Amino acid sequence: xxxxxxxxxxxxxxxxxxxxxxxxxxxxxxxxxxxxxxxxxxxxxxxxxxxxxxxxxxxxxxxxxxxxxxxxxxxxxxxxxxxxxxxxxxxxxxxxxxxxxxxxxxxxxxxxx
Amino acid sequence: xxxxxxxxxxxxxxxxxxxxxxxxxxxxxxxxxxxxxxxxxxxxxxxxxxxxxxxxxxxxxxxxxxxxxxxxxxxxxxxxxxxxxxxxxxxxxxxxxxxxxxxxxxxxxxxxxxxxx
Numbered sequence: 001x002x003x004x005x006x007x008x009x010x011x012x013x014x015x016x017x018x019x020x021x022x023x024x025x026x027x028x029x030x031x032x033x034x035x036x037x038x039x040x041x042x043x044x045x046x047x048x049x050x051x052x053x054x055x056x057x058x059x060x061x062x063x064x065x066x067x068x069x070x071x072x073x074x075x076x077x078x079x080x081x082x083x084x085x086x087x088x089x090x091x092x093x094x095x096x097x098x099x100x101x102x103x104x105x106x107x108x109x110x111x112x113x
Numbered sequence: 114x115x116x117x118x119x120x121x122x123x124x125x126x127x128x129x130x131x132x133x134x135x136x137x138x139x140x141x142x143x144x145x146x147x148x149x150x151x152x153x154x155x156x157x158x159x160x161x162x163x164x165x166x167x168x169x170x171x172x173x174x175x176x177x178x179x180x181x182x183x184x185x186x187x188x189x190x191x192x193x194x195x196x197x198x199x200x201x202x203x204x205x206x207x208x209x210x211x212x213x214x215x216x217x218x219x220x221x222x223x224x225x226x227x228x229x230x
Contacts, residue, residue, distance in 0.1 A: 031218065033218050033219075035221075040204075040224070040226065041223050041224060042117075042119070042206045042208075042221035042222050042223045042224045043157070043206075043221045044221070045218055045219075045220060045221075048218045088156060088157070092218065092219075099145055099147075099210045099217075099219065100147075100159065100162065101147075101157075101159070101219055103156045103157050104156065105155075105156050106156055
């Protein structure tokens with residue numbers, strides 16, 4: 001099925017640095033979601049975005065729903081070791097009432113203490 | 114809120130065995146549940162969408178007779194891998210969403226690591 005273009009695929013950063021990752025799509029979505037997955041566990045919802053142009057924060061995390069509804073970015077400020085994991089973007093709602101998600105391929109984040 | 118419990122977390126069994134995985138929404142009613150499969154270092158691949166009280170909708174390429182899904186109540190969906198073989202070994206994850214609130218995101222269980230010997 002369709003996948004979102006998520007970048008970068010992986011990144012190694014120093015503890016305390018800021019991180020930015022993004023997703024783009026050729027299709028419009030009604031909702032953009034960002035999840036984090038730790039090894040051997042299911043994805044955990046970080047931020048949900050419902051309106052084009054919306055900018056939402058959750059602690060050190062900030063995400064924006066692109067004005068064209070075809071892209072989104074996630075920023076993590078002042079990274080810490082527990083930020084390590086795989087971050088997935090997901091677009092929701094291609095059809096009316098649809099809850100199906102289209103996932104990006106993930107960004108693997110490694111934080112060097 | 115929005116807690117999804119998946120059981121078992123890990124199962125190892127012999128080839129030819131059927132394995133049942135449960136997915137429960139603990140603090141909300143899930144009108145729709147989803148079953149995903151995830152290969153190592155890959156994203157989640159949707160297998161099927163399950164609506165309470167009706168037959169599941171399977172994605173293209175997913176064998177419905179191989180992966181039996183039952184969504185008998187608003188808090189429980191089960192995935193049964195029938196006559197499992199080594200190629201069925203994978204990480205299976207369920208998610209749930211309530212249909213009562215528009216645009217509610219999917220909440221995921223912790224996954225089941227299935228290993229077929």
